[in-house]
Amino acid sequence: MATAQAFIETAIDADRVWQLIGGFDALPDWLPFIPESALSEGGRVRTLKSVDGDTIIERLLDYNEAGRRYSYTILSGPAPVRDYQSTLRVVAAGSGARVEWSGSFVPEGISDAEATALFTTIYEDGLAALKQQLAA
Template identity: 80%
Template sequence: MATAQACIDLQINADRIWQLIGGFDTLPDWLPFVPQSALSEGGRVRTLKSIDGDTIIERLLDFNEAGRSYSYTILQGPAPVRDYQSTLRVVSTSEGAQVHWSGSFVPVGISEAEASAMFATIYQDGLAALKQTLES
């Protein structure tokens, strides 16, 4: 199983960050490469559209409001992986907050290194976009 992770330090209150990213349907509010999201199954499944026109369907596995985190799995999408599980978490720090995005998955047709690099880039680019959104 391959893994990837990214973390960013922000000088912004953790509750403010969680308010923006904590909803399972809020990716379009801060992630420019996912401009559309629609919830189904009582808010437990989201159908995303990427800027490339791809459809990604994800299921919420765990939601922890007090812990400011949620975990999800990809049910369908273009990524060359299976058994994908990811967690997005906001942690308070003395200077603001850290946002952690991590995942594990089994590559299909590519190496573990390629899959890990692909998702590390997605997470890093996503967290950079989050920072830009919060600072604008």
Template identity: 60%
Template sequence: MASVSVSRIVPAPPDRVWQLIGGFGSLPDWLPYITSSSLGEGGRRRTLGNPEGDTIVERLVAFNDQERQYSYVIVEAPFPVSDYISTLRVHAVAGDSAASEVQWSGRFVPTNASEDEAVALFSGIYDDGLEALRTAFS
């Protein structure tokens, strides 16, 4: 099983950052790779669209508003992985109430790609997304 973890310091308080990214259907509000999101199954399943016209279906498996984190699995996607689970978290930064650390991590089994290729794919998505988020709050 391969894993990826990317984090970024965002110049905004944790509650403000979580307000933007904490909704399971909110990816199009901050992640450039995702252009659309629709929720189903009482908000526990999201169907995402990207600029290439691909569909990605994910299911929420854990949500903790107080701890500002959620985890999800991929149900269907054009990615060369299986057994994908990911967590998005917002942490307070010690000594700086005006900043947050956002961490996006995932574990998966590469299929039809090398581990390096699969890790690079998700590292790029996470890194680009968190950089866009940081920029949005700058």
């Protein structure tokens, strides 16, 4: 099993950051490479469309409003991995926040290092976009 992780720190209050990113359907609000999201199954499944036209279907595994975190798995999509599980969380850090995005997965057709690099880049680019959105 391979893993990837990334984080950013921001001077914005953790509750305000969570308000922006905490909804399972909120990716289009801050992640420019996911412009569309539709919920189904009572809000437990999201169908995402990427800017490249790919469809990614993800299932919510755990949601903790008080802990400002949620975990999800990929049901289908173009990523060359299986058994993907990821967590997005916001942690209070002084008067600001630390946003952490991490995942574990089993690569298929690529090496652990390639899969780790792929998801590290996704997380880093996503969090950089979030930081820009928060600064706006």
